[in-house]
Amino acid sequence: MRVTVLTGGTSSERDVAIASAVQIVAALRSKGHDVAVVDTARGLIPLADESRMLSGSVGVIPPSIDELHSLERGLLLSGLGNLAVIRDAEVLFLALHGGRGEDGTIQTLLEVVGVPYTGSGPLGSGMAMDKDVSKRLFRDAGVPTADWTMAPVRLTEVESSLGWPVVVKPSKQGSTVGLTVVKQAGDFEGAVELAARYDDEVMVERFVPGRELTVGVLEGKPLAVGEIIPRHEIFDYECKYTPGMSEEIFPADLPGPVARECQRLALLVHEALKLGGYSRVDFRLTPAGEAFCLEVNTLPGMTATSLLPQSARAAGIEFPDLCERICRTAQLGRLQEPS
Incomplete structure (x- = not known):
């Protein structure tokens, strides 16, 4: 199978995306597939340059906003100008996290190109990326999720409707970038300002104690x-x-009924947001045993030790087989969201 891996991009999760790509490429090549790599911010990465340009490491902090703006000024999504290697692929593996790689933008462009790609379509990707929209859909589907409001919001309203602590975060951001747990009123304004550096919409959510x-x-x-x-x-x-x-x-070390309920809720979330292929759904389990959905990831981390591959391995699916199955699902169009 001819696979082109799209990675990099201009989001704060760029380094994570490249780390995913390194291991996806190795896994697919180990299964005998022909794999090319395109950085959507920089273009086709020649085979001879892969070891130099694709680092598998992720820093302690994400790339700075200035670094990401510099990439965007260079030529946003310039990698998609390499249409020959993209159109020649039998499937495109999206090793992209956050930003335009996960919010439906890339997915919309690829619908126009007409090459099968992994993950969810434009609609599901956009809904999942917007935390306010996705939480509304969780509730409509009967999936418990923490109470929330959107900034700007008065402190008195936060105290009366949510209480302390609260989680302040960008509405469309991943990997907890720009997120703060606020325990007292004096820290609230600074947390909102930090989150607003990463997105023009800021969510204020009740903190749910418990197991992740x-x-x-x-x-x-x-x-x-x-x-x-x-x-x-x-x-x-x-x-x-x-x-x-x-x-x-x-x-996880959980009673059978609790584990099955988490699985049931995860599938409800996947279906409610019309997701395709694969996803990862995150929860907090309270001391009382109730699972609250935090968010859903349409393009979760894909190193061999990332959470989705570990979830698959515990179900008997090794990483190279997982990568291959994700490609086959996209290629066959099964579970792919209609455009």
Whole structure:
């Protein structure tokens, strides 16, 4: 199979995307597939330059806003000018995270190009990327999610309707970039200002204490439930991408009914947002045993040790097989959202 991996991009998760691409490329080549790589911000990466241009490491902090703006000024999505290698592919593997790679923009362009691509279509991608929209759909589908409001909002309203602590975060951002857990009124304004640096819409959400859980969905079926135990209060950027900063347990040590309920809710989320191919749904499990959906990721991390591959491995699917199945699903058009 001829596969072109699209990676990089101009979002704050650029480094994470490239780390995913490195391992996806290796996995697919190990299965005998012909793989090319395109950085959507810089263009085709020649085979001889892959080891130099594709770093598998992720820094402790995300790329700065200035760095990302510099990439955008260079030529936004210039990689899509390499239409020959894109159109020649039998399938495009989207190793992109956040921003225009995950919000439906790239997906819309690829619908025009007419080459099968992995993940969800434009509609599902856009709805999942917008946390306000997705939480409304969670509730409509009967999936519990924490109460929230959108900034600007008065402190008195936060205190009366949500209470402290609250989570302040950009509405369309991933990897907890720009996110703050605010425990007192004096820190609220600064947290909103930080989140607003990454998005023009800021969400203020009730903090849900409890265990951090995640469930992968593949080909319309839930995978194993996993638990993340971060060293910090939340599973933040440093804990996600720094070795030793979190413990990840697959399958999670949960009573059978609780695990099955998380899987049921994950599938409800996947279907409610009209997602295709695969996704990963994150939850908080309260001490009382209730699962609250935090968010859904349409293009979750895809290194061999990322959460979705661990969820798949616990269900008996090794990483190279997972990458191949994702490609086959896209190629066959099964579960792909209609344009």
